[in-house]
Amino acid sequence: MSSADWATGRPLSRRRALKTLGASLAAVGLGVPGRARAQQTAAPRRKVTGNMVLATWGGRYSKAMKDFFLTPFSQETGVTAQTVDAPGGFVPMLQAQAKAGNVTWDLVDVGEADSLFLLDNGLVQPLPPEVKADLIGAVGEQHVTDHGISFAAFGWVIAANRKAAKRIPTTPAEFFDVQQVPGRRTMYGEDQLTGVLYALQADGVARGQLYPPDLDRAYRKLDQVKKSVAVWWRTGDQSQQVFRDQEVEMGLLWDGRAAGAIDQGVDLALSFEGTPISRDLFVVPTNAPNAAAAFEFLRWYATHPVEGGKWIQTMGYGVANPKAYEHVPPEIAQRSAYFPGNFAKGFLINARWQSQHRAELVKRWTQWLSQ
Amino acid sequence: MAESVGATSISRGGLGVEPFPYRPEAREWKREPATVVGLCLLAPAVVLLVALFVVPVVRIVWQALAEPTFGLDRFREFWTSPAPRRALVTTLRISALVTLLCTTLSVLIAWELHSTRSRLVRIALWSAALFPLWTSGVVRNYAFTIILQRRGVLNTALLSLGLIREPLSLLYTEAAVVMGIFYTMLPYAILPVYASFATLDAELVPAAESLGASRLRAMVDVVLPLAAPSIFAAAAIVFVVSVGFYITPILLGGPHSPFLATFVDLQIYRLFDFPGAAATASILFFTAFLIVGGAWRAVGLERIRRVLG
Numbered sequence: 001m002s003s004a005d006w007a008t009g010r011p012l013s014r015r016r017a018l019k020t021l022g023a024s025l026a027a028v029g030l031g032v033p034g035r036a037r038a039q040q041t042a043a044p045r046r047k048v049t050g051n052m053v054l055a056t057w058g059g060r061y062s063k064a065m066k067d068f069f070l071t072p073f074s075q076e077t078g079v080t081a082q083t084v085d086a087p088g089g090f091v092p093m094l095q096a097q098a099k100a101g102n103v104t105w106d107l108v109d110v111g112e113a114d115s116l117f118l119l120d121n122g123l124v125q126p127l128p129p130e131v132k133a134d135l136i137g138a139v140g141e142q143h144v145t146d147h148g149i150s151f152a153a154f155g156w157v158i159a160a161n162r163k164a165a166k167r168i169p170t171t172p173a174e175f176f177d178v179q180q181v182p183g184r185r186t187m188y189g190e191d192q193l194t195g196v197l198y199a200l201q202a203d204g205v206a207r208g209q210l211y212p213p214d215l216d217r218a219y220r221k222l223d224q225v226k227k228s229v230a231v232w233w234r235t236g237d238q239s240q241q242v243f244r245d246q247e248v249e250m251g252l253l254w255d256g257r258a259a260g261a262i263d264q265g266v267d268l269a270l271s272f273e274g275t276p277i278s279r280d281l282f283v284v285p286t287n288a289p290n291a292a293a294a295f296e297f298l299r300w301y302a303t304h305p306v307e308g309g310k311w312i313q314t315m316g317y318g319v320a321n322p323k324a325y326e327h328v329p330p331e332i333a334q335r336s337a338y339f340p341g342n343f344a345k346g347f348l349i350n351a352r353w354q355s356q357h358r359a360e361l362v363k364r365w366t367q368w369l370s371q
Numbered sequence: 372m373a374e375s376v377g378a379t380s381i382s383r384g385g386l387g388v389e390p391f392p393y394r395p396e397a398r399e400w401k402r403e404p405a406t407v408v409g410l411c412l413l414a415p416a417v418v419l420l421v422a423l424f425v426v427p428v429v430r431i432v433w434q435a436l437a438e439p440t441f442g443l444d445r446f447r448e449f450w451t452s453p454a455p456r457r458a459l460v461t462t463l464r465i466s467a468l469v470t471l472l473c474t475t476l477s478v479l480i481a482w483e484l485h486s487t488r489s490r491l492v493r494i495a496l497w498s499a500a501l502f503p504l505w506t507s508g509v510v511r512n513y514a515f516t517i518i519l520q521r522r523g524v525l526n527t528a529l530l531s532l533g534l535i536r537e538p539l540s541l542l543y544t545e546a547a548v549v550m551g552i553f554y555t556m557l558p559y560a561i562l563p564v565y566a567s568f569a570t571l572d573a574e575l576v577p578a579a580e581s582l583g584a585s586r587l588r589a590m591v592d593v594v595l596p597l598a599a600p601s602i603f604a605a606a607a608i609v610f611v612v613s614v615g616f617y618i619t620p621i622l623l624g625g626p627h628s629p630f631l632a633t634f635v636d637l638q639i640y641r642l643f644d645f646p647g648a649a650a651t652a653s654i655l656f657f658t659a660f661l662i663v664g665g666a667w668r669a670v671g672l673e674r675i676r677r678v679l680g
Contacts, residue, residue, distance in 0.1 A: 092643060092645070192641075230543075245521065363454065366454050367453055
């Protein structure tokens with residue numbers, strides 16, 4: 001596992017810790033000013049110039065972001081684009097920038113619940129109505145909010161190693177049934193909500209009735225599985241590593257990471273039954289130095305499914321434009337929770353509810369886990 | 372000064388020989404520089420200390436007190452919720468254990484380094500002692516992962532030797548965290564203790580033995596008291612650095628051994644609670660300060676009492 005590889009997952013405290021060790025070196029500008037090409041002249045192109053700074057997750061993730069989105073966008077528009085790595089630290093860093101009166105980011109790729117916190121605190125701006133209308137026209141209402149457009153959607157799938165597990169769990173109920181489905185498990189250690197949502201489904205709550213979650217009931221169910229959880233993974237890399245090293249036989253992990261483990265030779269069976277799905281949003285900070293370029297990028301992203309398909313194929317995370325899946329080989333697409341066929345078995349996490357109850361959820365989870 | 376000149380002359384030249392006659396009218400060499408010179412020499416260190424240490428600490432404490440409203444609420448929150456209290460206790464317990472292990476082993480290793488005649492042993496020990504310093508933190512922690520995991524080096528060895536039947540769960544435990552921090556901190560303990568042993572008169576132990584002391588008694592009554600300040604300094608360094616550990620508990624520990632630094636991380640990055648994080652950091656700082664200060668006083672008093680008889 002190369003350092004570039006493990007530094008590509010999702011909210012990771014370890015990556016934050018290690019960022020200073022070199023990931024920030026990757027945060028150099030592209031600086032390839034191209035010439036605006038008039039190849040897609042359906043809509044009149046708005047004139048945007050200058051430099052656009054995108055805060056994102058680092059490592060392989062940032063590289064794919066540049067290769068598939070920023071570089072072609074630069075070549076078409078002439079806007080230079082650069083990425084800054086701030087994995088999982090978007091909210092506190094943007095808070096600090098706003099407090100210092102010096103916002104340097106034009107666009108942020110941040111989890112939806114965190115983006116709502118930013119919105120509620122006036123740190124990101126709502127989409128201008130004409131931008132929002134264009135985005136909805138391109139990808140549909142489901143993938144656009146008042147302040148951003150969905151990107152890098154990912155689900156929490158049930159995975160089991162066919163070579164090691166005695167029985168393969170296929171539903172939340174089976175994953176929580178440690179008698180019928182014995183085996184060492186792994187779950188996300190820095191969780192807020194997905195463990196709760198899985199536990200409630202395992203306890204028989206219908207998918208439509210999960211909100212508001214009955215936390216007491218969920219934690220009683222979580223108590224039943226706790227002893228069988230050998231590893232509470234904290235980073236995407238770790239969730240793969242514990243399967244590779246057969247530290248565990250089954251677990252709940254991100255679909256992109258599960259797909260990665262399969263590519264590394266682990267014989268994983270995946271189930272998307274009851275999968276909670278999260279997504280990032282691309283949002284534009286208040287007082288962003290080049291907001292015009294950022295909004296133009298959102299339009300570009302929404303209307304380029306081919307590039308979206310390349311991104312899905314490389315990273316395994318979903319994009320807003322549903323047409324992107326037409327450009328992905330079916331066997332790859334089927335490993336993704338955002339793939340329409342899998343999406344039907346799962347559900348989108350209610351980010352608004354999560355954002356409102358953040359402190360309560362984090363504290364209860366942390367306390368339960370440390371007992 | 373005059374006394375020490377005299378003493379030197381006695382030991383060098385034998386009794387009654389006075390190679391440098393004492394002349395009080397001559398201008399004495401003073402060990403202490405003039406106050407102004409002393410202050411100038413100190414200034415860069417003081418400026419750095421104030422700018423990089425005092426100011427940030429004051430700001431952190433101030434943030435914990437003043438935001439969003441002035442008061443002790445953030446500190447009260449810390450003490451009334453179980454998660455941070457547990458993290459504090461875990462941090463102190465593991466750090467104390469690491470300090471004990473590091474100090475004990477560093478005395479043994481440093482003495483062997485000091486007294487061995489074998490070049491090979493010395494090279495081997497120095498390499499072992501300094502290797503952790505030359506390895507990056509990430510590599511060091513990953514190495515422990517590889518050694519300790521279920522199909523790791525240690526379990527494989529124990530299984531093939533037939534000592535265990537099922538692989539042991541070693542990784543993601545408190546023991547793994549202790550091992551990781553212990554290994555990292557060992558050089559910081561060995562170096563000061565070795566420096567102190569190196570200045571000891573090599574004849575002290577044989578002298579004590581010639582007066583009838585056993586080897587152990589000579590070590591305990593002669594060598595250790597002389598090295599005690601360095602041993603204590605080593606322990607203080609190990610303890611203070613250990614309480615701030617962050618990466619090792621994350622990579623090697625499980626949720627059952629949360630460190631306070633990881634709790635600060637949680638407050639900043641997942642609760643977006645800067646004042647709360649500032650309060651946690653202040654509590655960690657002052658707790659460590661009080662423990663080290665208290666231990667320093669205790670050891671200091673003990674030494675004074677021994678000198679007085």
